[in-house]
Amino acid sequence: MSVLESLLRIDCGSTAESAVSFISESVKDAKASGVVMGLSGGLDSAVCAALCARSCDTTAMMMPDSAVTPDSEMADAREVARVTGVHTKVTDIGPIVAEFAKGVAHNDASLGNVRARIRMAMLYNHANLENVLVAGTSDKSELLIGYFTKHGDGASDIAPIATLYKVQVREMAGHLGIPRNIIDKKSAPYLSNARTAEDEIGLTYEEIDPILYCMVDRGMDDAGTSDSTGIDSTKVAHVRRLYESSRHKRAGSAGATMK
């Protein structure tokens, strides 16, 4: 194992325990009665579901849009619900998205973001009714490279896996008993097409994560990052651009204000 691999390695037991405490404390502090989260069939929401289920009463909403969500994802989501024991609610957002698209100009990318935002609105609608917190399912890799919809899937009250890189979430998933096919499949947002995240970004998370670790957690410059990771400098520069250009997505929710 390289030095870097060992730095990105986590103690799954104690990390899971911290996350469970964080979720429980957040719910208690907010005088809420549990959490609600979106369950997609992907890795991140599976791990989030397992952690939330260990912490408090958890409702997982499955919100497919039949226009773009493969049936296989719904089957995986149901399997995660079964092994984690979360309550489920299924709502097809297709008709809402269609109604939205009818009234305004749009394209594939903008409509993908609309889907993420309608899901957010749906989670908060449930949260308002049931006095629960919205748990976001973004991981640290996605948050740092901006691979999420601002005020959509990136919007929540608490973000239980926001401190874990994708490769760490994968390790955690094994520890939490998430089915192997969900751990091994490539991450894909299914917001508008079936491309995987890594295809779209052009790098694997085995490259992205050590780069981000050196760049963000250790504050190294590009040359140092490339040296330490042994990863090509053009890839490092690519991640730096993603990181810098997505800064606004991680800012305060009201947006930038005058200094």
Place this chain on the structure above:
Amino acid sequence: MSVLESLLRIDCGSTAESAVSFISESVKDAKASGVVMGLSGGLDSAVCAALCARSCDTTAMMMPDSAVTPDSEMADAREVARVTGVHTKVTDIGPIVAEFAKGVAHNDASLGNVRARIRMAMLYNHANLENVLVAGTSDKSELLIGYFTKHGDGASDIAPIATLYKVQVREMAGHLGIPRNIIDKKSAPYLSNARTAEDEIGLTYEEIDPILYCMVDRGMDDAGTSDSTGIDSTKVAHVRRLYESSRHKRAGSAGATMK
């Protein structure tokens, strides 16, 4: 004029100039071609429209829901568009809200938040297509007492009037030539009913603003705030509760994470 009134008083000319520079610089830095914002017929969006129009190409979207938006608000919004010279787009969100409500349990309050979030999704859909920034219309008073929908009207790329208290926005409106009837009418969100903001909160902005100024900008405790403003201590305590309990709404957009 009391000491406090004079502290809350702004130089409208130089404040407007700073806001215009901030908007222009933000647009330039983001390599965007202008801004899009929601225009409701209320005071805040009127001032925001006037400032944006002086800064860059501005599209103001009017997004009524015929179920709750009074015709008089649309007339006021049109008048603001006329005097400020912004481009307008009108989209009725009623059918989208109705489609949303069909599929899930909801109540008046939760559906009010859904309206704010659908408007946000609509602004970002336009922003995606036209490469413009979303300008939020929340003022400092609303942001500090939590009088906005999280990830809804409180969500934007830039927040041009987030540094101005409501009473200052009102002063600015006069300077910017906003029609008197818009300046003088009581603020109302029209998310789910026709109550004014001040009725709902139980305090006037002439009380809220000096309290917030002492409490937040000057860091005074409740006794000091009550002394300095001459406002009853129960009202001060009420504002403190609103300020503290809405802290989570002003946090990073991903939500709370483990420390």
